[in-house]
Amino acid sequence: MSDGIRCMLLRGGSSKGAYFLAADLPAGPAERNELLLRVMGSPDERQIDGLGGGHPLTSKVAVVAPSADPEADVDYLFLQVVPDRAIVTAAQTCGNLLAGVGPFAIERGLVPAAGDPTTVRIRIVNPAVSLVEARVRTPGGRVRYDGDTVMAGTPFPAAPIDLAFPGGPDPAFPTGARTDQLAGLTVTCVDAGMPVVLLRAADLGLDGTEDPADLEARTELRATLEAVRLAAGPAMGLGDVRDTTVPKLSIVSPPRHGGTVTTRTFIPHRVHAAIGVLGAVSVAVAVRTPGTVAPYAGDPVVRVEHPSGTFDVGVELEPDGAATRVRRSTVVRTARKIFDGLVWPRSGRATG
Structure with a gap:
């Protein structure tokens, strides 16, 4: 060395x-x-x-x-x-x-x-x-x-x-359901390459467009999200996630700038300035599937709004519902x- x-x-x-x-x-x-x-x-x-x-x-x-x-x-x-x-x-x-x-x-x-x-x-x-x-x-x-x-x-x-x-070959919804009750909140657990728990901003008393620093400063919110994350670990087959960085938590709300969905993502304790690639794919799968906590959209290209802009994800799914699998997804990065x-x-x- x-x-x-x-x-x-x-x-x-x-x-x-x-x-x-x-x-x-x-x-x-x-x-x-x-x-x-x-x-x-x-x-x-x-x-x-x-x-x-x-x-x-x-x-x-x-x-x-x-x-x-x-x-x-x-x-x-x-x-x-x-x-x-x-x-x-x-x-x-x-x-x-x-x-x-x-x-x-x-x-x-x-x-x-x-x-x-x-x-x-x-x-x-x-x-x-x-x-x-x-x-x-x-x-x-x-x-x-x-x-x-x-x-x-x-x-x-x-x-x-x-x-x-x-x-x-694995279903994108690891709990077998499009929504679950975890730590008193209705959530969607999805894993399309990255385990993510989706929560509605309104259920947390949020608008969904808050600045990352604002969200990180909310001690009570972070405690609530950590309780959800710890409950999601066993539910998603991840076991005890206390000392791991998965699952992530994405707070979702309606789009504001012509996109498909607005997100704020905890990774899991800091808030992402944008959104991770596979995390965005997981969010897109939830958006493309009716009955999740995310706003539904049928377009095969999902435009994910995040704190610093947007991220387009192409997703092909089969079949429908809780047994949904990802056939193919595409993104452009640099x-x-x-x-x-x-x-x-x-x-x-x-x-x-």
Whole structure:
């Protein structure tokens, strides 16, 4: 470690993270996670001694490796490093960092640039294995990061990256119902790649357009939402979620700016400045299914309004009702390489 560890920092979607080849990290999860705490600067709410930015959206890690699956080119493991606690969790994936996996795989030589665009087949390995295709712009055989695609949640345009998710065999509503009663509230539990609990803003005494900082400052609201989340864990088959970052909680209300639904998403304790990719897919599934707590819309493209703009999600479902499965979903994201080089972890074990 005295010679540094090869690392690339990328903005992926509306998040930012450190990307590593699996071969450049310890093979054992415990040793790897302890190292990543020191790389990212946890536990410390500012992460002043590492790469992390003091927020869950900027304290993320992607680990990429060649895939043994004939249907994939690379494996992608997402790790959430908690800023102020010595916790690294693989309990969920991250659709935002996913946007940077294709460019990273091409940059590291795992996938050759083939025409323009180059398709990278990615196997997401946490927690349930799933596949996704990323189409990366590669004019002249090099990844192009600059472009004109403006993505809400990030202030500057970049080249588009098309992500297509095939559906899975499991129902999108893990409790077997389109609504459930949890901690005294009517909610919808949905998992279309990200476990999410949807709640009506009106049921919480909210308008639904509140600023994230306002929502985070409401102690009673946060306690109510945590009670719902803890009840949702066993109901969704996730077990005790006290020390995990799933499920997320999305507060939904009618659209205000020509979209389909307005959202405010707890991830799970801070409020997202936008919305996560797979979280948006889960919200879109609820919107496309009658009888959930979300406003219903039959259009196959769902425009999700969030604190910093909108996010379009294409969703194909089969069949209807509580047994609904996702046949296919599509989104457009962007990514940008920030640096490529070596990172030196702080010395000493991470405690706290």
